[in-house]
Amino acid sequence: MPEPILRIDGLKKFFHVRRGFPNPKTVTVRALDEISFEVQRGRTFGLVGESGCGKSTAGRSLLRLVEPDAGAVQFDGENVLRADAEAMRALRRRMQIIFQDPYSSLNPRKRIGAALSEPLLVHRLAGRREAYERVVALLNEVGLPADAANRFPHEFSGGQRQRIGIARALTLSPDLIVADEPVSALDVSIQAQILLLLRRLQESYNLSFVFISHDLGVVRYFCQDMAVMYLGRIVESGSIPGIFEDPLHPYTKTLRDASPVPDPTARKGFGRIEGEVPSAVNPPSGCHFHPRCPHATEVCKTTYPAWHQVDDRRGVACHLYGT
Numbered sequence: 151m152p153e154p155i156l157r158i159d160g161l162k163k164f165f166h167v168r169r170g171f172p173n174p175k176t177v178t179v180r181a182l183d184e185i186s187f188e189v190q191r192g193r194t195f196g197l198v199g200e201s202g203c204g205k206s207t208a209g210r211s212l213l214r215l216v217e218p219d220a221g222a223v224q225f226d227g228e229n230v231l232r233a234d235a236e237a238m239r240a241l242r243r244r245m246q247i248i249f250q251d252p253y254s255s256l257n258p259r260k261r262i263g264a265a266l267s268e269p270l271l272v273h274r275l276a277g278r279r280e281a282y283e284r285v286v287a288l289l290n291e292v293g294l295p296a297d298a299a300n301r302f303p304h305e306f307s308g309g310q311r312q313r314i315g316i317a318r319a320l321t322l323s324p325d326l327i328v329a330d331e332p333v334s335a336l337d338v339s340i341q342a343q344i345l346l347l348l349r350r351l352q353e354s355y356n357l358s359f360v361f362i363s364h365d366l367g368v369v370r371y372f373c374q375d376m377a378v379m380y381l382g383r384i385v386e387s388g389s390i391p392g393i394f395e396d397p398l399h400p401y402t403k404t405l406r407d408a409s410p411v412p413d414p415t416a417r418k419g420f421g422r423i424e425g426e427v428p429s430a431v432n433p434p435s436g437c438h439f440h441p442r443c444p445h446a447t448e449v450c451k452t453t454y455p456a457w458h459q460v461d462d463r464r465g466v467a468c469h470l471y472g473t
């Protein structure tokens with residue numbers, strides 16, 4: 151198998167936060183608890199899970215927008231977590247992010263042309279004239295007219311703003327993009343347009359993606375490989391066809407059965423995950439999924455299951471396998 155463009159190994163991030171009223175105490179949120187995965191060059195790797203499972207922290211940690219506590223991030227052979235400031239600047243050119251809400255990351259007082267040309271000027275990759283021409287070309291590439299450069303963020307719809315977010319991520323010609331819920335705030339018809347755009351750009355530029363989403367249907371459409379996260383850990387990973395045909399982990403099964411399918415009568419009656427997601431401050435003992443799992447046994451309540459590698463790509467953490 152070719153070398154992956156991104157290799158994550160044992161990535162860990164705990165947040166220590168003050169909670170409680172009137173006597174706040176410091177508690178530990180186990181956002182990422184030693185996750186590992188690989189992204190192949192030119193492919194899209196989906197990170198899926200319910201809200202609060204740690205998938206966004208994973209995306210930000212591998213770019214060091216959040217500093218991980220432990221683990222390793224290898225990007226194209228370079229150790230990202232050991233990179234000094236100068237090396238990190240060079241790496242950031244090649245690793246970009248698209249946010250769920252691009253509006254919050256755009257300066258409302260800055261015209262789009264100025265916002266998009268800024269990285270080119272900061273990295274001294276172009277003069278003003280050249281940067282402006284590149285911005286206009288990028289706007290066209292993402293389906294916006296050249297005069298969008300002269301407008302302010304509030305003058306665009308949600309879908310148009312996401313196109314601007316994509317253009318900005320492309321400004322420095324990256325190799326890898328972390329897309330953090332890039333379509334979840336959009337109407338379904340706009341979602342489809344943005345996903346088609348991302349797919350076209352991926353083919354044109356041989357981009358690799360880490361695609362973060364709570365929506366298994368979107369991940370199925372857009373990704374080739376995926377990992378399912380639950381309370382800060384990966385519980386199953388593999389290729390999209392393999393996981394959708396034959397999900398191994400009970401949590402993956404319920405997520406799959408709950409996701410929309412073209413045939414509304416298919417898998418009817420399945421797919422409800424009973425109970426709330428437990429807190430990442432105080433996760434259940436043993437397998438964190440055991441309070442919601444229909445297959446839980448006594449060992450599940452006391453012992454976290456070891457990772458069972460099924461083949462090159464496929465792995466699962468569940469006592470039903472490899473014991």
Ligand code: SF4
Binds near residue numbers: 438450468
């Ligand atoms: Fe269910 Fe046990 Fe597997 Fe956890 S380890 S998913 S509780 S069967």
